[in-house]
Amino acid sequence: xxxxxxxxxxxxxxxxxxxxxxxxxxxxxxxxxxxxxxxxxxxxxxxxxxxxxxxxxxxxxxxxxxxxxxxxxxxxxxxxxxxxxxxxxxxxxxxxxxxxxxxxxxxxxxxxxxxxxxxxxxxxxxxxxxxxxxxxxxxxxxxxxxxxxxxxxxxxxxxxxxxxxxxxxxxxxxxxxxxxxxxxxxxxxxxxxxxxxxxxxxxxxxxxxxxxxxxxxxxxxxxxxxxxxxxxxxxxxxxxxxxxxxxxxxxxxxxxxxxx
Numbered sequence: 001x002x003x004x005x006x007x008x009x010x011x012x013x014x015x016x017x018x019x020x021x022x023x024x025x026x027x028x029x030x031x032x033x034x035x036x037x038x039x040x041x042x043x044x045x046x047x048x049x050x051x052x053x054x055x056x057x058x059x060x061x062x063x064x065x066x067x068x069x070x071x072x073x074x075x076x077x078x079x080x081x082x083x084x085x086x087x088x089x090x091x092x093x094x095x096x097x098x099x100x101x102x103x104x105x106x107x108x109x110x111x112x113x114x115x116x117x118x119x120x121x122x123x124x125x126x127x128x129x130x131x132x133x134x135x136x137x138x139x140x141x142x143x144x145x146x147x148x149x150x151x152x153x154x155x156x157x158x159x160x161x162x163x164x165x166x167x168x169x170x171x172x173x174x175x176x177x178x179x180x181x182x183x184x185x186x187x188x189x190x191x192x193x194x195x196x197x198x199x200x201x202x203x204x205x206x207x208x209x210x211x212x213x214x215x216x217x218x219x220x221x222x223x224x225x226x227x228x229x230x231x232x233x234x235x236x237x238x239x240x241x242x243x244x245x246x247x248x249x250x251x252x253x254x255x256x257x258x259x260x
Contacts, residue, residue, distance in 0.1 A: 007031055
């Protein structure tokens, strides 16, 4: 049998930032389920915090129910987990979309949320990294930081298409959970290694802190408690201006064991 990661450990910090009046970010850590998720609410006065909280809660509850009804088979973990994530995001989207409908808000408008996370259910050998919008997942491995996700944003589309014309606003997202009746989540397989560290965060961190600075901060904080490392990242974003809500989550696998 392939190696199986031990139950990962995680910590997170969320902060309103230096300029906002309330925090529309939300996160969930469920080590037993193997679900780690950050959601960033959109909508301001149209209740972005309600959207992010709904997304996190519905996804967690849906995956708990799915896992209880149909445990993930060890020989088909990636396909089964990927399908489970798609169903969970669809359920979350349906819930937020209905909240918008109840307020008579037109499709494509109203509250919503971007999200990113990783799902590694019990007995699975591989995990699923998933995202919608501009929340991100990074992998810290071998003293290097690698982005595992690419933003669903107008700015990223401009970069990917050759940067023709002036750069668009970085905050315009092309996908979000809730404003539309259907949404597509992007997924990829993640194979854990011993001592891997995953950073899951909202754009309030990455808009304020460069890739190189994130990498250096993780290098400098090696050996510190996960909560302390998260707090250091949030503090760095606030020191650089803190223009948005900030959420930083770190997920760590300390060792790998071999199934018998």
